[in-house]
Amino acid sequence: MEFSEHIRTANVENVVLRQPFHPSTKGTLCITGHHLIFSDRESQSCRQVLLLLRNIDAIEKRAPGPSSGTLTIKCKDLCVFQLDIPGMEQCLNIAHSIEALSSMNEVADMYPFFHRPHDASLQDQWGLSSPQHQYHQMEALQRGRWRLSYVNGDHTVCPSYPPTVLVPKAISDDVLLKVARFRQAGRFPVLCYHHRKNGKVIMRSSQPLTGANRKRCQEDELLLQAVIDGSDKGYIIDTRSSQQAQQARMTAGGGVESKSSYPGWTRLHRQMEKGKALQESLIKVVEACGDQTNNMDRWLSKLENSKWLYHVQTALSTAGLLAECVERDGHSVLVHGSEGTDCTLLISTLAQLIMDPACRTLEGFLTLLEREWVQGGHPFQQRCARSAHSHARLQQEAPVFLLLLDCAWQLWYQFPLALGFSEDLLLRLATEAYASDYGTFLCNSDRERCAIGVKEKTHCLFQALLKPEERELYSNPLYESTELAIWPSVHPQSLQLWRGFFLRWSQQGRHLEEARDEMRNMICQWGRLAVR
Numbered sequence: 001m002e003f004s005e006h007i008r009t010a011n012v013e014n015v016v017l018r019q020p021f022h023p024s025t026k027g028t029l030c031i032t033g034h035h036l037i038f039s040d041r042e043s044q045s046c047r048q049v050l051l052l053l054r055n056i057d058a059i060e061k062r063a064p065g066p067s068s069g070t071l072t073i074k075c076k077d078l079c080v081f082q083l084d085i086p087g088m089e090q091c092l093n094i095a096h097s098i099e100a101l102s103s104m105n106e107v108a109d110m111y112p113f114f115h116r117p118h119d120a121s122l123q124d125q126w127g128l129s130s131p132q133h134q135y136h137q138m139e140a141l142q143r144g145r146w147r148l149s150y151v152n153g154d155h156t157v158c159p160s161y162p163p164t165v166l167v168p169k170a171i172s173d174d175v176l177l178k179v180a181r182f183r184q185a186g187r188f189p190v191l192c193y194h195h196r197k198n199g200k201v202i203m204r205s206s207q208p209l210t211g212a213n214r215k216r217c218q219e220d221e222l223l224l225q226a227v228i229d230g231s232d233k234g235y236i237i238d239t240r241s242s243q244q245a246q247q248a249r250m251t252a253g254g255g256v257e258s259k260s261s262y263p264g265w266t267r268l269h270r271q272m273e274k275g276k277a278l279q280e281s282l283i284k285v286v287e288a289c290g291d292q293t294n295n296m297d298r299w300l301s302k303l304e305n306s307k308w309l310y311h312v313q314t315a316l317s318t319a320g321l322l323a324e325c326v327e328r329d330g331h332s333v334l335v336h337g338s339e340g341t342d343c344t345l346l347i348s349t350l351a352q353l354i355m356d357p358a359c360r361t362l363e364g365f366l367t368l369l370e371r372e373w374v375q376g377g378h379p380f381q382q383r384c385a386r387s388a389h390s391h392a393r394l395q396q397e398a399p400v401f402l403l404l405l406d407c408a409w410q411l412w413y414q415f416p417l418a419l420g421f422s423e424d425l426l427l428r429l430a431t432e433a434y435a436s437d438y439g440t441f442l443c444n445s446d447r448e449r450c451a452i453g454v455k456e457k458t459h460c461l462f463q464a465l466l467k468p469e470e471r472e473l474y475s476n477p478l479y480e481s482t483e484l485a486i487w488p489s490v491h492p493q494s495l496q497l498w499r500g501f502f503l504r505w506s507q508q509g510r511h512l513e514e515a516r517d518e519m520r521n522m523i524c525q526w527g528r529l530a531v532r
Contacts, residue, residue, distance in 0.1 A: 003033030003109075006100035008093035012085055017049065019081035020505045029083065031097050034111040036073075051075070052111060055435035056102040057389040061095050063088055071095055074389035076434035078286060079505050107381070107448075112439040112458040120464065126455040128367045128462050131164040131375075145169055145229065146191060151176045155447035158186035160341060160377030162446045166191040168226035175219045182209055182217035184254060187340045189223055192372060193352050200332045202322065203227055204348055204376075206340035207238075207248065210255030221261055227332055234265050235325045239318065239337035239344060241271035254338060265334070270318040272343040273311060275398050281307050282399045286388035289502045309495050315343075315407050317490045319350030327355050327485050341377050342400045348372055350407055355485050361420040362475050365408075366462040369429075370440075373401065379444035384434045401433050406498050413496060414488055417480045423500050425465070425474035430501055432461055
Protein backbone atom coordinates (compact mmCIF):
# COMPACT_ATOMS: atom_id res chain seq x y z
CA MET A 1 0.00 0.00 0.00
CA GLU A 2 1.37 3.42 -0.98
CA PHE A 3 0.87 6.17 1.60
CA SER A 4 0.87 8.70 -1.25
CA GLU A 5 -2.52 7.38 -2.36
CA HIS A 6 -4.06 9.07 0.69
CA ILE A 7 -2.15 12.36 0.41
CA ARG A 8 -4.11 14.78 -1.74
CA THR A 9 -2.08 17.82 -0.73
CA ALA A 10 1.41 17.25 0.65
CA ASN A 11 2.48 20.83 1.46
CA VAL A 12 0.67 24.05 2.29
CA GLU A 13 2.32 27.43 2.86
CA ASN A 14 1.15 30.23 5.16
CA VAL A 15 -0.62 27.93 7.63
CA VAL A 16 -1.23 29.39 11.10
CA LEU A 17 -0.67 27.04 14.05
CA ARG A 18 -2.39 27.73 17.37
CA GLN A 19 -1.38 25.37 20.17
CA PRO A 20 -1.22 25.44 23.99
CA PHE A 21 1.60 27.45 25.65
CA HIS A 22 2.89 28.91 22.36
CA PRO A 23 2.04 32.09 20.44
CA SER A 24 0.33 31.65 17.09
CA THR A 25 2.87 31.12 14.32
CA LYS A 26 2.74 31.01 10.53
CA GLY A 27 4.65 28.41 8.58
CA THR A 28 4.61 25.41 6.24
CA LEU A 29 2.48 22.33 6.85
CA CYS A 30 3.66 19.01 5.43
CA ILE A 31 2.02 15.57 5.50
CA THR A 32 4.02 12.36 5.22
CA GLY A 33 2.88 8.76 5.52
CA HIS A 34 3.14 8.85 9.32
CA HIS A 35 3.62 12.45 10.47
CA LEU A 36 2.16 15.92 10.36
CA ILE A 37 5.05 18.40 10.22
CA PHE A 38 4.75 22.12 10.83
CA SER A 39 7.83 24.30 10.21
CA ASP A 40 8.01 27.91 11.35
CA ARG A 41 10.80 29.42 9.26
CA GLU A 42 9.89 33.07 9.78
CA SER A 43 10.83 33.45 13.45
CA GLN A 44 14.37 33.25 14.79
CA SER A 45 13.64 29.99 16.63
CA CYS A 46 12.83 28.07 13.42
CA ARG A 47 10.51 25.91 15.50
CA GLN A 48 9.32 22.58 14.06
CA VAL A 49 6.35 20.56 15.34
CA LEU A 50 6.30 16.85 14.56
CA LEU A 51 3.08 14.95 15.28
CA LEU A 52 2.60 11.24 14.78
CA LEU A 53 -0.61 10.86 12.77
CA ARG A 54 -1.55 7.82 14.84
CA ASN A 55 -1.90 10.21 17.79
CA ILE A 56 -4.81 12.07 16.14
CA ASP A 57 -8.18 11.06 17.57
CA ALA A 58 -10.57 13.45 15.83
CA ILE A 59 -10.65 16.37 13.39
CA GLU A 60 -13.22 19.14 13.30
CA LYS A 61 -13.56 21.31 10.18
CA ARG A 62 -15.06 24.76 9.83
CA ALA A 63 -14.95 27.58 7.30
CA PRO A 64 -14.45 31.03 8.89
CA GLY A 65 -14.38 32.57 5.42
CA PRO A 66 -14.85 31.59 1.75
CA SER A 67 -11.13 31.48 1.06
CA SER A 68 -9.85 29.63 4.13
CA GLY A 69 -10.57 26.74 6.45
CA THR A 70 -9.79 25.82 10.04
CA LEU A 71 -8.97 22.36 11.35
CA THR A 72 -9.18 21.59 15.05
CA ILE A 73 -6.95 18.58 15.77
CA LYS A 74 -7.78 16.57 18.89
CA CYS A 75 -5.10 14.10 19.93
CA LYS A 76 -5.21 10.88 21.90
CA ASP A 77 -2.85 12.40 24.47
CA LEU A 78 -5.61 15.03 25.01
CA CYS A 79 -3.73 17.88 23.31
CA VAL A 80 -5.96 20.11 21.14
CA PHE A 81 -4.59 22.56 18.57
CA GLN A 82 -5.80 24.49 15.56
CA LEU A 83 -4.60 24.95 11.98
CA ASP A 84 -5.79 27.91 9.88
CA ILE A 85 -5.27 26.88 6.26
CA PRO A 86 -5.56 29.25 3.27
CA GLY A 87 -7.83 27.86 0.58
CA MET A 88 -10.90 25.80 1.42
CA GLU A 89 -9.99 23.06 -1.05
CA GLN A 90 -6.55 22.68 0.46
CA CYS A 91 -8.08 22.55 3.92
CA LEU A 92 -10.44 19.74 2.94
CA ASN A 93 -7.62 17.85 1.22
CA ILE A 94 -5.48 18.08 4.35
CA ALA A 95 -8.37 16.90 6.51
CA HIS A 96 -9.08 13.94 4.21
CA SER A 97 -5.40 12.91 4.22
CA ILE A 98 -5.13 13.11 8.00
CA GLU A 99 -8.33 11.13 8.55
CA ALA A 100 -7.24 8.38 6.15
CA LEU A 101 -3.66 8.04 7.40
CA SER A 102 -4.45 8.32 11.12
CA SER A 103 -7.01 5.50 11.01
CA MET A 104 -5.04 2.87 9.11
CA ASN A 105 -5.41 -0.51 10.80
CA GLU A 106 -2.74 -2.54 8.99
CA VAL A 107 -0.14 -3.02 11.70
CA ALA A 108 2.76 -3.63 9.32
CA ASP A 109 2.21 -0.15 7.81
CA MET A 110 2.46 1.64 11.16
CA TYR A 111 5.40 3.85 12.04
CA PRO A 112 7.23 1.49 14.46
CA PHE A 113 8.19 -0.60 11.43
CA PHE A 114 9.91 2.45 9.91
CA HIS A 115 11.38 4.06 13.05
CA ARG A 116 15.15 3.68 13.28
CA PRO A 117 16.67 5.51 16.28
CA HIS A 118 20.36 6.32 15.88
CA ASP A 119 21.34 4.76 19.22
CA ALA A 120 19.67 1.36 18.75
CA SER A 121 19.91 -1.68 16.49
CA LEU A 122 17.32 -4.24 15.49
CA GLN A 123 19.82 -6.81 16.72
CA ASP A 124 19.47 -5.51 20.30
CA GLN A 125 17.64 -7.58 22.92
CA TRP A 126 13.87 -7.15 22.64
CA GLY A 127 12.14 -7.01 25.99
CA LEU A 128 13.22 -7.18 29.61
CA SER A 129 12.21 -10.62 30.84
CA SER A 130 10.69 -13.96 29.97
CA PRO A 131 8.85 -16.78 31.76
CA GLN A 132 12.18 -18.65 31.77
CA HIS A 133 13.82 -15.80 33.67
CA GLN A 134 10.92 -15.66 36.13
CA TYR A 135 11.16 -19.42 36.63
CA HIS A 136 14.88 -19.35 37.39
CA GLN A 137 14.33 -16.55 39.91
CA MET A 138 11.80 -18.59 41.89
CA GLU A 139 13.29 -22.07 41.41
CA ALA A 140 15.27 -22.03 44.64
CA LEU A 141 12.34 -20.67 46.62
CA GLN A 142 9.65 -23.05 45.43
CA ARG A 143 11.50 -26.37 45.83
CA GLY A 144 10.44 -27.71 42.46
CA ARG A 145 6.70 -27.07 42.80
CA TRP A 146 6.48 -25.27 39.44
CA ARG A 147 7.64 -25.90 35.92
CA LEU A 148 7.87 -24.27 32.53
CA SER A 149 5.32 -25.55 30.03
CA TYR A 150 5.75 -25.22 26.27
CA VAL A 151 2.28 -26.55 25.51
CA ASN A 152 1.45 -23.23 23.85
CA GLY A 153 4.63 -23.17 21.78
CA ASP A 154 2.78 -22.55 18.51
CA HIS A 155 0.05 -20.37 20.09
CA THR A 156 -2.67 -22.84 19.12
CA VAL A 157 -3.76 -23.67 22.68
CA CYS A 158 -4.18 -20.02 23.70
CA PRO A 159 -3.53 -17.24 21.14
CA SER A 160 -3.18 -14.56 23.82
CA TYR A 161 -0.60 -16.41 25.95
CA PRO A 162 3.15 -16.47 25.27
CA PRO A 163 4.74 -19.75 24.07
CA THR A 164 6.03 -20.52 27.57
CA VAL A 165 4.02 -20.35 30.80
CA LEU A 166 4.49 -21.34 34.45
CA VAL A 167 2.20 -24.06 35.84
CA PRO A 168 2.23 -26.52 38.78
CA LYS A 169 4.84 -29.22 38.26
CA ALA A 170 2.30 -31.94 39.04
CA ILE A 171 0.16 -30.95 36.03
CA SER A 172 1.09 -32.45 32.66
CA ASP A 173 0.66 -30.79 29.27
CA ASP A 174 -2.11 -33.27 28.41
CA VAL A 175 -4.04 -32.02 31.43
CA LEU A 176 -3.39 -28.41 30.41
CA LEU A 177 -4.91 -29.08 26.98
CA LYS A 178 -8.14 -30.25 28.58
CA VAL A 179 -8.18 -27.33 31.01
CA ALA A 180 -7.69 -24.89 28.11
CA ARG A 181 -10.79 -26.25 26.40
CA PHE A 182 -12.71 -25.60 29.62
CA ARG A 183 -11.58 -21.96 29.94
CA GLN A 184 -12.71 -19.12 27.69
CA ALA A 185 -10.32 -18.46 24.77
CA GLY A 186 -8.02 -21.17 26.15
CA ARG A 187 -6.73 -18.98 28.98
CA PHE A 188 -6.05 -21.75 31.52
CA PRO A 189 -4.71 -20.77 34.98
CA VAL A 190 -1.05 -19.73 34.88
CA LEU A 191 1.26 -18.37 37.55
CA CYS A 192 1.99 -14.64 37.42
CA TYR A 193 3.44 -13.97 40.89
CA HIS A 194 4.93 -15.86 43.80
CA HIS A 195 5.47 -14.31 47.23
CA ARG A 196 9.12 -14.56 48.20
CA LYS A 197 8.48 -14.86 51.93
CA ASN A 198 5.49 -17.18 52.25
CA GLY A 199 5.57 -18.96 48.88
CA LYS A 200 1.92 -18.17 48.05
CA VAL A 201 1.05 -17.32 44.47
CA ILE A 202 -1.25 -15.35 42.21
CA MET A 203 -2.70 -17.25 39.28
CA ARG A 204 -4.78 -15.72 36.50
CA SER A 205 -7.08 -17.14 33.86
CA SER A 206 -10.39 -16.60 32.08
CA GLN A 207 -13.77 -17.83 33.28
CA PRO A 208 -14.64 -21.56 33.27
CA LEU A 209 -17.13 -22.64 30.59
CA THR A 210 -19.59 -24.38 32.89
CA GLY A 211 -22.66 -23.19 31.00
CA ALA A 212 -26.30 -23.68 31.92
CA ASN A 213 -25.72 -27.40 32.58
CA ARG A 214 -22.97 -26.69 35.14
CA LYS A 215 -20.36 -28.73 33.31
CA ARG A 216 -17.31 -29.88 35.25
CA CYS A 217 -13.72 -30.40 34.25
CA GLN A 218 -11.80 -32.73 36.57
CA GLU A 219 -8.50 -31.61 35.07
CA ASP A 220 -9.27 -27.98 35.95
CA GLU A 221 -10.17 -29.01 39.48
CA LEU A 222 -6.92 -30.98 39.69
CA LEU A 223 -4.86 -28.00 38.54
CA LEU A 224 -6.33 -25.65 41.13
CA GLN A 225 -5.92 -28.26 43.85
CA ALA A 226 -2.25 -28.53 42.90
CA VAL A 227 -1.88 -24.76 43.34
CA ILE A 228 -2.85 -24.83 47.02
CA ASP A 229 -1.04 -28.16 47.46
CA GLY A 230 -2.73 -29.38 50.61
CA SER A 231 -2.95 -26.00 52.35
CA ASP A 232 -6.23 -25.06 53.97
CA LYS A 233 -7.67 -22.92 51.18
CA GLY A 234 -7.23 -20.48 48.34
CA TYR A 235 -9.30 -17.55 47.09
CA ILE A 236 -10.87 -16.94 43.67
CA ILE A 237 -11.39 -13.23 42.99
CA ASP A 238 -13.93 -12.78 40.21
CA THR A 239 -13.99 -9.24 38.77
CA ARG A 240 -17.72 -9.60 38.01
CA SER A 241 -20.69 -9.43 40.30
CA SER A 242 -22.36 -12.75 41.15
CA GLN A 243 -25.30 -11.66 38.99
CA GLN A 244 -23.05 -10.96 36.00
CA ALA A 245 -21.35 -14.33 36.43
CA GLN A 246 -24.73 -16.06 36.62
CA GLN A 247 -25.88 -14.27 33.48
CA ALA A 248 -22.72 -15.34 31.67
CA ARG A 249 -23.42 -18.93 32.67
CA MET A 250 -26.99 -18.87 31.36
CA THR A 251 -26.51 -16.84 28.16
CA ALA A 252 -22.90 -17.13 27.03
CA GLY A 253 -21.79 -20.53 28.28
CA GLY A 254 -19.47 -19.07 30.90
CA GLY A 255 -19.71 -19.39 34.63
CA VAL A 256 -17.85 -19.77 37.90
CA GLU A 257 -16.05 -22.44 39.93
CA SER A 258 -18.65 -24.14 42.11
CA LYS A 259 -18.04 -24.65 45.82
CA SER A 260 -18.70 -28.38 45.61
CA SER A 261 -16.21 -29.00 42.78
CA TYR A 262 -13.49 -26.74 44.20
CA PRO A 263 -13.75 -27.40 47.95
CA GLY A 264 -10.43 -25.77 48.82
CA TRP A 265 -11.34 -22.46 47.21
CA THR A 266 -13.47 -19.55 48.39
CA ARG A 267 -14.97 -17.33 45.69
CA LEU A 268 -15.13 -13.53 46.14
CA HIS A 269 -16.96 -11.29 43.68
CA ARG A 270 -15.76 -7.71 43.14
CA GLN A 271 -17.55 -6.04 40.25
CA MET A 272 -15.34 -3.88 38.01
CA GLU A 273 -16.54 -1.96 34.99
CA LYS A 274 -14.83 -2.41 31.65
CA GLY A 275 -15.48 -1.91 27.96
CA LYS A 276 -18.01 0.71 26.89
CA ALA A 277 -18.75 1.90 30.44
CA LEU A 278 -15.07 2.62 31.09
CA GLN A 279 -14.61 4.34 27.73
CA GLU A 280 -17.61 6.58 28.33
CA SER A 281 -16.22 7.44 31.76
CA LEU A 282 -12.97 8.60 30.15
CA ILE A 283 -14.89 10.73 27.65
CA LYS A 284 -16.84 12.40 30.47
CA VAL A 285 -13.83 13.13 32.67
CA VAL A 286 -11.96 14.68 29.73
CA GLU A 287 -15.04 16.75 28.92
CA ALA A 288 -15.18 17.92 32.55
CA CYS A 289 -11.51 18.91 32.49
CA GLY A 290 -12.09 20.89 29.30
CA ASP A 291 -14.97 22.90 30.78
CA GLN A 292 -14.09 26.58 30.34
CA THR A 293 -16.95 28.03 32.39
CA ASN A 294 -14.86 28.37 35.57
CA ASN A 295 -17.87 27.24 37.58
CA MET A 296 -16.53 25.07 40.41
CA ASP A 297 -19.86 23.45 41.30
CA ARG A 298 -20.49 22.50 37.69
CA TRP A 299 -16.97 21.15 37.30
CA LEU A 300 -17.20 19.01 40.44
CA SER A 301 -20.59 17.70 39.34
CA LYS A 302 -19.21 16.70 35.94
CA LEU A 303 -16.19 15.05 37.54
CA GLU A 304 -18.39 13.04 39.89
CA ASN A 305 -20.78 12.04 37.10
CA SER A 306 -17.90 10.74 35.00
CA LYS A 307 -17.30 8.05 37.69
CA TRP A 308 -13.61 7.96 36.74
CA LEU A 309 -12.40 8.26 40.33
CA TYR A 310 -14.92 5.59 41.29
CA HIS A 311 -13.20 3.22 38.84
CA VAL A 312 -9.83 4.17 40.35
CA GLN A 313 -11.19 3.46 43.83
CA THR A 314 -12.66 0.10 42.79
CA ALA A 315 -9.43 -1.02 41.11
CA LEU A 316 -7.24 -0.08 44.09
CA SER A 317 -9.70 -1.61 46.55
CA THR A 318 -9.86 -4.92 44.66
CA ALA A 319 -6.07 -5.00 44.26
CA GLY A 320 -5.75 -4.33 47.99
CA LEU A 321 -8.05 -7.27 48.71
CA LEU A 322 -5.90 -9.50 46.51
CA ALA A 323 -2.73 -8.31 48.23
CA GLU A 324 -4.26 -8.89 51.67
CA CYS A 325 -5.14 -12.48 50.77
CA VAL A 326 -1.54 -13.22 49.77
CA GLU A 327 0.52 -10.92 52.02
CA ARG A 328 -1.45 -10.84 55.27
CA ASP A 329 -3.57 -13.99 55.22
CA GLY A 330 -1.02 -16.22 53.49
CA HIS A 331 -3.31 -17.77 50.84
CA SER A 332 -2.90 -18.27 47.10
CA VAL A 333 -5.33 -16.52 44.76
CA LEU A 334 -6.79 -17.13 41.30
CA VAL A 335 -8.01 -13.99 39.52
CA HIS A 336 -10.35 -13.88 36.55
CA GLY A 337 -13.37 -12.14 35.09
CA SER A 338 -14.71 -13.16 31.70
CA GLU A 339 -11.82 -13.08 29.22
CA GLY A 340 -9.09 -12.38 31.76
CA THR A 341 -7.38 -9.81 29.52
CA ASP A 342 -8.48 -6.56 31.16
CA CYS A 343 -9.51 -6.16 34.82
CA THR A 344 -7.70 -9.39 35.69
CA LEU A 345 -4.39 -7.90 34.53
CA LEU A 346 -5.23 -4.58 36.17
CA ILE A 347 -5.62 -5.90 39.70
CA SER A 348 -2.86 -8.51 39.47
CA THR A 349 -0.43 -5.73 38.45
CA LEU A 350 -1.55 -3.35 41.19
CA ALA A 351 -1.39 -6.08 43.84
CA GLN A 352 2.22 -6.81 42.87
CA LEU A 353 3.06 -3.10 43.10
CA ILE A 354 1.54 -3.03 46.58
CA MET A 355 3.38 -6.13 47.84
CA ASP A 356 6.66 -6.45 46.01
CA PRO A 357 9.46 -3.88 46.32
CA ALA A 358 11.15 -5.37 43.24
CA CYS A 359 8.17 -4.23 41.14
CA ARG A 360 8.49 -0.66 42.41
CA THR A 361 11.88 0.12 40.87
CA LEU A 362 11.99 1.70 37.41
CA GLU A 363 13.19 -1.49 35.72
CA GLY A 364 10.98 -3.68 37.90
CA PHE A 365 7.87 -1.70 36.99
CA LEU A 366 8.59 -1.89 33.26
CA THR A 367 9.27 -5.62 33.60
CA LEU A 368 5.96 -6.01 35.43
CA LEU A 369 4.10 -4.23 32.64
CA GLU A 370 5.79 -6.36 30.02
CA ARG A 371 4.96 -9.59 31.85
CA GLU A 372 1.38 -8.82 32.84
CA TRP A 373 0.17 -6.70 29.91
CA VAL A 374 2.28 -7.37 26.82
CA GLN A 375 3.00 -11.06 27.41
CA GLY A 376 -0.22 -11.43 29.42
CA GLY A 377 -2.38 -10.75 26.37
CA HIS A 378 -3.98 -7.33 26.79
CA PRO A 379 -5.45 -6.40 23.35
CA PHE A 380 -3.75 -3.00 23.03
CA GLN A 381 -4.66 -2.44 19.39
CA GLN A 382 -8.37 -2.85 20.13
CA ARG A 383 -8.48 -1.10 23.48
CA CYS A 384 -6.35 1.91 22.47
CA ALA A 385 -7.67 2.41 18.94
CA ARG A 386 -9.49 5.57 20.03
CA SER A 387 -9.24 7.90 23.00
CA ALA A 388 -11.62 10.48 24.49
CA HIS A 389 -12.23 12.78 21.50
CA SER A 390 -13.16 10.34 18.75
CA HIS A 391 -16.55 10.68 17.06
CA ALA A 392 -16.41 7.07 15.87
CA ARG A 393 -18.86 4.58 17.31
CA LEU A 394 -17.40 2.71 20.25
CA GLN A 395 -16.21 -0.76 19.29
CA GLN A 396 -13.79 -2.51 21.63
CA GLU A 397 -12.02 0.57 22.99
CA ALA A 398 -11.52 0.78 26.75
CA PRO A 399 -8.88 2.71 28.73
CA VAL A 400 -7.98 -0.17 31.05
CA PHE A 401 -4.23 0.43 30.71
CA LEU A 402 -4.73 4.16 31.32
CA LEU A 403 -6.71 3.25 34.45
CA LEU A 404 -3.75 1.17 35.61
CA LEU A 405 -1.39 4.12 35.12
CA ASP A 406 -3.77 6.39 37.03
CA CYS A 407 -3.86 3.88 39.91
CA ALA A 408 -0.05 3.67 39.83
CA TRP A 409 0.01 7.47 40.04
CA GLN A 410 -2.28 7.35 43.10
CA LEU A 411 0.26 5.02 44.75
CA TRP A 412 3.08 7.35 43.71
CA TYR A 413 1.16 10.32 45.12
CA GLN A 414 0.41 8.61 48.44
CA PHE A 415 3.89 7.06 48.80
CA PRO A 416 6.28 9.56 47.15
CA LEU A 417 9.40 7.80 48.47
CA ALA A 418 8.41 4.17 47.83
CA LEU A 419 8.35 4.04 44.03
CA GLY A 420 11.50 4.30 41.96
CA PHE A 421 9.87 5.83 38.87
CA SER A 422 8.57 9.34 38.25
CA GLU A 423 5.24 10.73 37.11
CA ASP A 424 6.93 11.55 33.80
CA LEU A 425 7.24 7.82 33.15
CA LEU A 426 3.51 7.28 33.68
CA LEU A 427 2.72 10.18 31.34
CA ARG A 428 5.06 8.81 28.70
CA LEU A 429 3.48 5.35 28.90
CA ALA A 430 -0.02 6.86 28.67
CA THR A 431 0.99 8.50 25.39
CA GLU A 432 2.90 5.54 23.97
CA ALA A 433 0.04 3.09 24.50
CA TYR A 434 -2.09 5.04 22.01
CA ALA A 435 0.55 6.18 19.53
CA SER A 436 4.19 5.16 19.57
CA ASP A 437 7.42 5.04 17.61
CA TYR A 438 8.06 1.63 19.19
CA GLY A 439 6.53 -1.80 18.68
CA THR A 440 5.90 -2.72 22.32
CA PHE A 441 2.16 -1.94 22.34
CA LEU A 442 1.38 -3.12 18.82
CA CYS A 443 -1.17 -5.89 18.15
CA ASN A 444 -3.54 -7.71 20.49
CA SER A 445 -1.57 -10.82 21.41
CA ASP A 446 1.79 -12.52 21.33
CA ARG A 447 0.65 -14.64 18.40
CA GLU A 448 -0.12 -11.54 16.32
CA ARG A 449 3.26 -10.00 17.16
CA CYS A 450 5.06 -13.16 16.13
CA ALA A 451 3.09 -13.44 12.89
CA ILE A 452 4.22 -10.04 11.60
CA GLY A 453 7.69 -10.03 13.17
CA VAL A 454 7.28 -7.18 15.67
CA LYS A 455 10.31 -8.24 17.69
CA GLU A 456 12.50 -8.55 14.60
CA LYS A 457 11.36 -5.40 12.77
CA THR A 458 10.63 -2.82 15.49
CA HIS A 459 12.35 -1.43 18.57
CA CYS A 460 11.33 -2.05 22.18
CA LEU A 461 10.04 0.92 24.17
CA PHE A 462 11.02 -0.52 27.54
CA GLN A 463 14.63 -0.95 26.44
CA ALA A 464 14.69 2.65 25.23
CA LEU A 465 13.33 3.96 28.55
CA LEU A 466 16.19 2.31 30.42
CA LYS A 467 18.97 4.00 28.44
CA PRO A 468 21.06 6.27 30.74
CA GLU A 469 19.73 9.58 29.44
CA GLU A 470 16.12 8.39 29.70
CA ARG A 471 16.62 6.62 33.02
CA GLU A 472 17.60 9.90 34.69
CA LEU A 473 14.37 11.57 33.54
CA TYR A 474 12.09 8.70 34.51
CA SER A 475 13.65 7.83 37.88
CA ASN A 476 12.29 9.20 41.15
CA PRO A 477 15.11 11.18 42.83
CA LEU A 478 13.36 10.81 46.21
CA TYR A 479 13.17 7.01 46.00
CA GLU A 480 14.05 5.05 49.14
CA SER A 481 13.65 1.30 48.83
CA THR A 482 11.47 -0.42 51.43
CA GLU A 483 10.71 -4.09 51.91
CA LEU A 484 7.31 -3.26 53.37
CA ALA A 485 4.06 -3.45 51.45
CA ILE A 486 2.46 -0.10 50.64
CA TRP A 487 -1.25 -0.13 51.43
CA PRO A 488 -3.10 2.65 49.60
CA SER A 489 -5.98 4.54 51.15
CA VAL A 490 -9.09 4.27 48.99
CA HIS A 491 -11.21 6.77 50.91
CA PRO A 492 -12.65 9.35 48.49
CA GLN A 493 -10.70 12.16 50.15
CA SER A 494 -7.46 10.24 49.57
CA LEU A 495 -7.93 9.86 45.80
CA GLN A 496 -6.98 12.74 43.54
CA LEU A 497 -7.66 13.62 39.92
CA TRP A 498 -4.48 12.87 37.99
CA ARG A 499 -3.94 16.49 37.04
CA GLY A 500 -0.61 15.81 35.38
CA PHE A 501 -2.47 13.80 32.74
CA PHE A 502 -6.00 15.16 32.52
CA LEU A 503 -4.94 18.82 32.87
CA ARG A 504 -1.55 18.52 31.19
CA TRP A 505 -2.46 20.93 28.38
CA SER A 506 -4.06 23.53 30.67
CA GLN A 507 -2.28 26.43 32.33
CA GLN A 508 -2.56 24.65 35.68
CA GLY A 509 -0.93 21.56 34.18
CA ARG A 510 1.85 23.73 32.80
CA HIS A 511 2.55 25.17 36.24
CA LEU A 512 2.60 21.65 37.74
CA GLU A 513 5.11 20.51 35.12
CA GLU A 514 7.35 23.51 35.77
CA ALA A 515 7.17 22.86 39.52
CA ARG A 516 8.10 19.18 39.02
CA ASP A 517 11.07 20.14 36.86
CA GLU A 518 12.28 22.69 39.39
CA MET A 519 11.96 20.22 42.28
CA ARG A 520 13.83 17.55 40.31
CA ASN A 521 16.66 19.98 39.54
CA MET A 522 16.94 21.03 43.18
CA ILE A 523 16.99 17.42 44.42
CA CYS A 524 19.60 16.40 41.84
CA GLN A 525 21.79 19.37 42.81
CA TRP A 526 21.55 18.44 46.49
CA GLY A 527 22.47 14.88 45.59
CA ARG A 528 25.58 16.00 43.70
CA LEU A 529 26.63 18.26 46.58
CA ALA A 530 26.17 15.40 49.05
CA VAL A 531 28.45 13.17 46.96
CA ARG A 532 31.18 15.80 47.06
